[in-house]
Amino acid sequence: MSRSKIRFYPYVLNVVVILFTILLFCDHGFSADFYPNRSVRLLVPFSPGGGVDALARIMAPRLLELTGVVWVVDNRGGAGGNIAAETVARAAPDGYTVLMGFNTILTVNPGLYKLNYSVENDLLPVSMLAHAQYILVVHPSVPATSLKDFIALAKSKPGQLNYASAGIGTAVHLAAELFKSRAGIDMVHLAYKGGGPAAAAVLAGEAQVIFASVASSVAQIKQGKLKGLATTGSQRSKVMPELPTVAESGYPGFDVGSWYALFLPAKTPSPILHKLQTAAHKVVAFDDVQLAMSRQGLEVDVSNAQRLRDKIKSETKVWTELIKSADIKLQ
Amino acid sequence: MEILSGLFNGFSIALQPLNLLWCFAGVFLGTVVGIMPGLGPAATIAMLLPLTFGMPPTSGLIMLAGIYYGAKYGGSTTAILLNVPGESASVVTCLDGYQMARNGRAGAALGIAAISSFVAGTVGVLGLMLLAPPLAKIALSFSSPEYFALMILGLAMVVLLAGDSMIKALLAMLFGLWIASMGIDLFTDASRFTFGSAELLDGIDFVVVAIGIFALGEVFANMEMQGGASLLPVPKGMRELLPTMAELKACRFAFFNGSVVGFIIGVLPGAGSTIASFISYGLEKAVSKHPEKFGTGVPEGVAAPEGANNSETGGALVPLLTLGIPGSGTTAILLAAFVLWGLRPGPLMIQDNPELFWGLVASMYVGNVMLLILNLPLIPLFAQILKLREYILYPIIFGISIVGIYTSSSSFFDCWMLSLFGLLGYLMRRLDYPTAPLILGLVLGDSMERALRQSLMMSQGDLSILYHRPIAATLLFISLLLVCLPLFRNFNQWRIRAIEDNG
Numbered sequence: 001m002s003r004s005k006i007r008f009y010p011y012v013l014n015v016v017v018i019l020f021t022i023l024l025f026c027d028h029g030f031s032a033d034f035y036p037n038r039s040v041r042l043l044v045p046f047s048p049g050g051g052v053d054a055l056a057r058i059m060a061p062r063l064l065e066l067t068g069v070v071w072v073v074d075n076r077g078g079a080g081g082n083i084a085a086e087t088v089a090r091a092a093p094d095g096y097t098v099l100m101g102f103n104t105i106l107t108v109n110p111g112l113y114k115l116n117y118s119v120e121n122d123l124l125p126v127s128m129l130a131h132a133q134y135i136l137v138v139h140p141s142v143p144a145t146s147l148k149d150f151i152a153l154a155k156s157k158p159g160q161l162n163y164a165s166a167g168i169g170t171a172v173h174l175a176a177e178l179f180k181s182r183a184g185i186d187m188v189h190l191a192y193k194g195g196g197p198a199a200a201a202v203l204a205g206e207a208q209v210i211f212a213s214v215a216s217s218v219a220q221i222k223q224g225k226l227k228g229l230a231t232t233g234s235q236r237s238k239v240m241p242e243l244p245t246v247a248e249s250g251y252p253g254f255d256v257g258s259w260y261a262l263f264l265p266a267k268t269p270s271p272i273l274h275k276l277q278t279a280a281h282k283v284v285a286f287d288d289v290q291l292a293m294s295r296q297g298l299e300v301d302v303s304n305a306q307r308l309r310d311k312i313k314s315e316t317k318v319w320t321e322l323i324k325s326a327d328i329k330l331q
Numbered sequence: 332m333e334i335l336s337g338l339f340n341g342f343s344i345a346l347q348p349l350n351l352l353w354c355f356a357g358v359f360l361g362t363v364v365g366i367m368p369g370l371g372p373a374a375t376i377a378m379l380l381p382l383t384f385g386m387p388p389t390s391g392l393i394m395l396a397g398i399y400y401g402a403k404y405g406g407s408t409t410a411i412l413l414n415v416p417g418e419s420a421s422v423v424t425c426l427d428g429y430q431m432a433r434n435g436r437a438g439a440a441l442g443i444a445a446i447s448s449f450v451a452g453t454v455g456v457l458g459l460m461l462l463a464p465p466l467a468k469i470a471l472s473f474s475s476p477e478y479f480a481l482m483i484l485g486l487a488m489v490v491l492l493a494g495d496s497m498i499k500a501l502l503a504m505l506f507g508l509w510i511a512s513m514g515i516d517l518f519t520d521a522s523r524f525t526f527g528s529a530e531l532l533d534g535i536d537f538v539v540v541a542i543g544i545f546a547l548g549e550v551f552a553n554m555e556m557q558g559g560a561s562l563l564p565v566p567k568g569m570r571e572l573l574p575t576m577a578e579l580k581a582c583r584f585a586f587f588n589g590s591v592v593g594f595i596i597g598v599l600p601g602a603g604s605t606i607a608s609f610i611s612y613g614l615e616k617a618v619s620k621h622p623e624k625f626g627t628g629v630p631e632g633v634a635a636p637e638g639a640n641n642s643e644t645g646g647a648l649v650p651l652l653t654l655g656i657p658g659s660g661t662t663a664i665l666l667a668a669f670v671l672w673g674l675r676p677g678p679l680m681i682q683d684n685p686e687l688f689w690g691l692v693a694s695m696y697v698g699n700v701m702l703l704i705l706n707l708p709l710i711p712l713f714a715q716i717l718k719l720r721e722y723i724l725y726p727i728i729f730g731i732s733i734v735g736i737y738t739s740s741s742s743f744f745d746c747w748m749l750s751l752f753g754l755l756g757y758l759m760r761r762l763d764y765p766t767a768p769l770i771l772g773l774v775l776g777d778s779m780e781r782a783l784r785q786s787l788m789m790s791q792g793d794l795s796i797l798y799h800r801p802i803a804a805t806l807l808f809i810s811l812l813l814v815c816l817p818l819f820r821n822f823n824q825w826r827i828r829a830i831e832d833n834g
Binding site: 049193194199215219225288291296 | 385472517655667671676680
């Protein structure tokens with residue numbers, strides 16, 4: 001009995017070592033074929049709650065179906081999303097760390113923060129997922145029923161209208177600043193901590209104007225608590241097609257919105273990139289993902305990586321110039 | 332009549348077996364995350380959100396709301412037993428709850444917390460049911476100047492929280508206000524007191540300070556008493572573990588006070604449950620016949636804040652359901668849930684979805700009963716933790732605190748900050764500085780500054796906006812009274828002494 005045991009152990013040990021060595025080789029040499037073979041971290045650049053987080057969490061089980069591995073939603077909030085983006089930029093380029101990107105992190109933050117990484121050089125765009133636009137809404141007491149009226153009113157009362165935002169450097173703040181500079185009007189910025197208090201301020205009439213998300217303002221507009229004047233995208237919103245866009249009302253090229261996209265570390269090999277691109281295109285086709293998107297006022301948009309790259313470049317230019325000219329500073 | 336039929340309809344929904352199950356799952360999970368410091372209801376609801384996506388909205392809401400108010404029940408447990416506030420709203424419970432535990436009344440403190448939570452939770456639901464639509468208007472009538480006045484009222488509570496030395500209390504409060512000012516200034520984008528560190532740009536998290544000062548500070552201070560420290564007395568038998576009639580009687584007013592204050596402050600989206608619990612604690616102390624005993628373990632000091640933070644949930648659902656305005660991180664996530672379910676909270680939401688509103692209200696009655704039944708039998712079990720020897724108990728507190736902070740932010744920087752504030756808490760104990768005023772300053776500082784500056788932007792720099800509005804003026808007047816009363820009392824005592832000396 002005891003003799004057979006002694007012989008048995010070295011044998012098992014050998015097999016283990018050999019298997020382990022094979023595994024090691026697999027991980028290096030054939031990683032793309034075997035990718036993904038362990039769980040993937042999906043970094044959400046904000047703390048739990050809110051649209052980006054909800055979308056990531058609804059996509060995660062579908063991504064498991066598509067790729068066969070678990071996608072762990074990892075919330076890394078802070079510093080306007082830079083912490084999550086930097087984590088991905090510095091992660092091993094093996095496809096197991098993915099960023100759920102939100103537009104301001106990639107296009108606004110480079111002009112606003114001193115970043116420890118480069119959006120252009122350290123991040124690899126995988127695919128766009130969805131985009132949304134904002135609605136320019138005013139308190140019902142504002143005597144304007146169209147964008148033209150409103151601009152005339154603001155011009156006649158410079159510095160007397162307040163606009164609310166969810167904080168410095170948020171998309172809503174910059175949308176309003178861009179609008180101010182294009183329309184040549186002067187409004188006072190009231191910053192609130194988050195979208196909730198900002199919306200409350202406009203409902204209460206403390207501020208008169210806000211660029212609100214479709215999801216948060218449609219019910220209020222339909223019930224007459226707020227007045228919608230225009231949408232901010234390049235095309236009319238599907239949810240409120242009766243509203244004109246700012247661009248068609250005399251400010252061509254005005255196109256502000258939010259968008260979501262996936263990113264990898266820059267040096268990720270292209271077979272992995274392609275696998276993820278396929279998964280991204282498939283995941284937005286699931287019914288529940290589409291439903292979640294449409295209820296949040298998002299429209300599916302799977303523009304390819306090159307168009308995403310161009311979009312980042314052109315938007316970064318717009319925002320960086322605006323941040324300079326409007327003198328918005330964080331540090 | 333309409334309310335009765337609505338409620339009847341609601342109970343027929345809430346008592347469906349499946350909804351009962353969801354309700355239980357919610358309150359059970361809520362209790363668990365409430366007990367664990369760091370892991371809060373907000374993160375839990377966010378994680379479960381996708382799960383409820385395929386459920387009928389009413390069932391989903393019943394479960395998520397269960398987590399929300401269930402967490403308020405659990406938060407008091409670690410506050411009382413270990414001086415670790417499980418939720419930010421439980422900070423005030425530490426003050427008297429932990430002292431009660433040290434006096435051997437841990438079971439009674441837990442029992443009072445549970446009963447007070449039940450009473451106030453039920454009052455909060457009653458308020459939500461009866462007053463939601465008219466109250467929504469009040470929520471909007473509170474604008475920045477009113478919030479500023481409310482925060483001033485909160486700060487005036489420092490008079491009541493101070494121990495022997497008013498100067499030390501004020502210093503501690505100023506320190507709290509200073510910590511609150513760290514990070515990026517919301518208006519001028521300047522970074523303040525960040526010492527060039529990117530981690531400090533978002534300021535210091537309240538939980539880090541509270542757990543550091545309360546829990547770690549306590550551990551450090553106790554470690555000093557080597558050998559000399561004896562085990563906390565843990566009474567045996569069910570009778571000793573439950574509050575006595577006398578203790579419950581002492582809490583009569585606190586149950587009422589906590590319920591009403593909590594609900595009213597809950598309705599205001601800009602205030603929050605921590606402020607509610609501070610104000611009801613202060614009110615309790617102000618009207619008490621023995622204010623000097625607060626902080627040494629009086630049952631009212633547990634009942635008032637625990638009640639307030641539970642009825643606050645009912646209040647906070649008012650602006651959420653009737654205006655679509657969330658007042659806290661947790662209600663913001665509930666709002667996200669509504670959007671995902673395809674509902675749009677707003678003035679017509681209750682009218683358009685009566686089964687959802689009444690189902691929720693009825694489930695909250697049911698859930699509060701469940702929580703009471705769930706929590707009372709657990710008390711003897713939880714109280715056993717005090718039987719542990721220090722060399723086991725203190726490392727446990729240490730571990731729970733660090734793990735709690737790390738799970739809430741996944742940042743090592745916060746863990747370092749935690750130990751820093753632990754040392755500060757130790758120093759404050761050694762030098763006899765009260766810790767509650769620091770927390771008060773920290774909780775109020777940020778929102779107070781914001782409210783003040785928003786008011787001044789609205790009025791273009793005219794200070795009169797702060798006292799020309801009736802609600803703001805009333806609140807400021809009460810604060811002034813509160814600050815001046817002890818002065819009068821001192822003056823009176825001095826006068827009596829002077830007369831006696833003369834005579």
